Amino acid sequence: MITSRRMAAVDENAEALGVPRKQLMESSGNAVAREVRSLADDGATVAIVAGRGNNGGDAFVAARFLKAYDVTVHLLGRPETISTDIARENWEALQHAEFDTRVVRDSQTLDLDDPDLVVDAMLGTGVTGELREPEASAAEAMNRNSATVLAVDVPSGVDADTGDSEGVAVDADHVVTFHDGKPGLSNLRATVVVSDIGIPTAAERFVGPGDLNVVVRDPASHKGDNGDILVVGGGPFSGAPALSAQAALRAGADLVNVACPEDVADAVRGYSENLIVHDLDGDHLRPAHVDELLGRAESKDAVVLGPGLGSADETLDAVEQFFAEFEGTAVVDADALQVVPEVDTDATLVCTPHQGELQKMGGETADDWEERAELVEVFAGDVGQTLLVKGAYDIVSDGEQTRVSRTGNAGMTVGGTGDVLAGVTGALAATQEPFDAACVAAWANGHAGDIVAAERGYGLVSTDLPDALPKAMNRGGEVEGV
Numbered sequence: 001m002i003t004s005r006r007m008a009a010v011d012e013n014a015e016a017l018g019v020p021r022k023q024l025m026e027s028s029g030n031a032v033a034r035e036v037r038s039l040a041d042d043g044a045t046v047a048i049v050a051g052r053g054n055n056g057g058d059a060f061v062a063a064r065f066l067k068a069y070d071v072t073v074h075l076l077g078r079p080e081t082i083s084t085d086i087a088r089e090n091w092e093a094l095q096h097a098e099f100d101t102r103v104v105r106d107s108q109t110l111d112l113d114d115p116d117l118v119v120d121a122m123l124g125t126g127v128t129g130e131l132r133e134p135e136a137s138a139a140e141a142m143n144r145n146s147a148t149v150l151a152v153d154v155p156s157g158v159d160a161d162t163g164d165s166e167g168v169a170v171d172a173d174h175v176v177t178f179h180d181g182k183p184g185l186s187n188l189r190a191t192v193v194v195s196d197i198g199i200p201t202a203a204e205r206f207v208g209p210g211d212l213n214v215v216v217r218d219p220a221s222h223k224g225d226n227g228d229i230l231v232v233g234g235g236p237f238s239g240a241p242a243l244s245a246q247a248a249l250r251a252g253a254d255l256v257n258v259a260c261p262e263d264v265a266d267a268v269r270g271y272s273e274n275l276i277v278h279d280l281d282g283d284h285l286r287p288a289h290v291d292e293l294l295g296r297a298e299s300k301d302a303v304v305l306g307p308g309l310g311s312a313d314e315t316l317d318a319v320e321q322f323f324a325e326f327e328g329t330a331v332v333d334a335d336a337l338q339v340v341p342e343v344d345t346d347a348t349l350v351c352t353p354h355q356g357e358l359q360k361m362g363g364e365t366a367d368d369w370e371e372r373a374e375l376v377e378v379f380a381g382d383v384g385q386t387l388l389v390k391g392a393y394d395i396v397s398d399g400e401q402t403r404v405s406r407t408g409n410a411g412m413t414v415g416g417t418g419d420v421l422a423g424v425t426g427a428l429a430a431t432q433e434p435f436d437a438a439c440v441a442a443w444a445n446g447h448a449g450d451i452v453a454a455e456r457g458y459g460l461v462s463t464d465l466p467d468a469l470p471k472a473m474n475r476g477g478e479v480e481g482v
């Protein structure tokens with residue numbers, strides 16, 4: 001089963017892997033035609049009712065594969081308003097080739113005649129909410145007609161994720177849906193055929209640019225809505241927490257506070273005026289600081305715990321005591337990781353170990369990435385948390401779902417890149433599900449590294465990465481006016 005949002009991500013990932021949407025549309029159209037052939041004999045009359053998005057595009061393709069039938073294509077709305085290039089190109093191909101097409105300017109005039117089969121290609125997974133006109137009247141006309149109805153991907157007006165419809169929806173007898181089942185189809189009376197349209201498994205298995213579609217920023221959001229974060233780190237080191245904090249800001253967090261031992265607090269402040277720094281007395285984290293940290297963490301969307309903390313016994317005790325009480329979301333990195341398997345916590349954790357740290361946590365690793373992915377999945381299930389295991393292929397698993405990120409390069413073996421990743425993961429975990437946050441963070445951090453390496457090769461240093469993050473995460477057109 002796949003949700004609409006995940007389907008859109010996988011579709012974009014397929015494109016990035018070299019399988020363009022137009023090619024997928026050709027497969028979808030072919031699948032629709034195959035289904036028509038199984039439902040109606042040669043020579044039967046088929047009325048295709050098409051919308052102006054890619055759902056309609058699938059049906060324009062199908063028409064080309066139905067030469068043995070008497071096909072009429074009804075387009076709802078003006079051809080100039082077809083919303084995607086690939087749907088428009090397929091519509092124009094029908095005009096040039098003199099197919100029987102009709103433009104329905106007023107849905108009251110939609111005349112289906114008395115076809116043997118109606119194909120509902122008005123709207124698919126790209127739609128939410130009540131059907132608008134002309135689709136709503138067209139759906140009613142289809143429901144009044146006695147012909148068998150085959151829906152393309154999902155009956156128009158039905159939410160593919162829930163099966164609900166807010167207003168009128170097409171009452172389909174059959175559905176041909178693409179790539180994978182849709183949760184919303186299982187409660188309908190229609191029979192459902194799932195058709196493989198040639199999306200590579202890699203488009204789901206590997207994190208790709210499409211996975212970033214979970215990151216959407218409400219234009220009306222306020223300060224703090226897009227992530228209010230606390231980084232707990234530093235002591236033996238000062239650069240690590242500062243890198244995490246700056247990376248979190250560049251990954252889109254609104255507010256980043258750092259709590260660090262006072263001996264390094266001024267150094268951390270000095271790195272950036274964007275950070276809010278709180279001193280913990282002394283030169284390393286101790287159990288005496290835990291109450292203060294819990295108080296500060298309470299109002300945060302996510303905590304990043306570990307960068308530069310060191311492994312003094314008192315520090316690890318403090319980490320353990322923090323997790324015993326904390327109930328929010330935390331990204332755990334570096335020396336703090338070894339505490340995770342020991343502790344009984346109600347917190348939601350995203351752990352970001354490299355393979356050595358994974359072994360220290362009690363997990364197993366393997367040279368072969370597929371084998372490693374299996375081991376990480378089992379260990380994530382045992383720990384009951386999300387793991388992002390760093391490597392040339394980063395493995396992300398929550399014990400149930402496992403994805404792999406292939407971005408990044410050998411220049412990123414330089415010190416500090418893990419601190420950056422922890423910060424990016426924190427920013428995303430503040431607003432996203434832990435698994436999605438870890439997947440996007442791994443991909444974006446590696447992609448930022450690839451952007452930097454294109455200019456600086458293996459002269460890449462960790463402080464380059466935060467600056468490259470916005471470009472690595474830019475999904476184009478997201479910022480109004482750009």
Ligand SMILES: NC(=O)C1=CN([C@@H]2O[C@H](COP(=O)(O)OP(=O)(O)OC[C@H]3O[C@@H](n4cnc5c(N)ncnc54)[C@H](O)[C@@H]3O)[C@@H](O)[C@H]2O)[C@@H](O)CC1
Nearest residue numbers: 011024025053054055083123124125126127130131132153
């Ligand atoms: N991997 C994929 O995701 C693939 C998707 N394909 C097809 O593409 C479809 C999704 O296409 P799109 O994203 O273009 O979306 P749709 O074709 O489902 O709908 C988009 C159109 O609906 C309009 N619209 C939105 N809400 C509406 C409402 N409430 N009432 C009336 N009109 C409304 C929009 O203005 C737009 O013109 C899938 O269902 C499938 O049929 C295939 O072409 C190939 C691969």
Ligand SMILES: [K+]
Nearest residue numbers: 123152154156
């Ligand atoms: K449809």
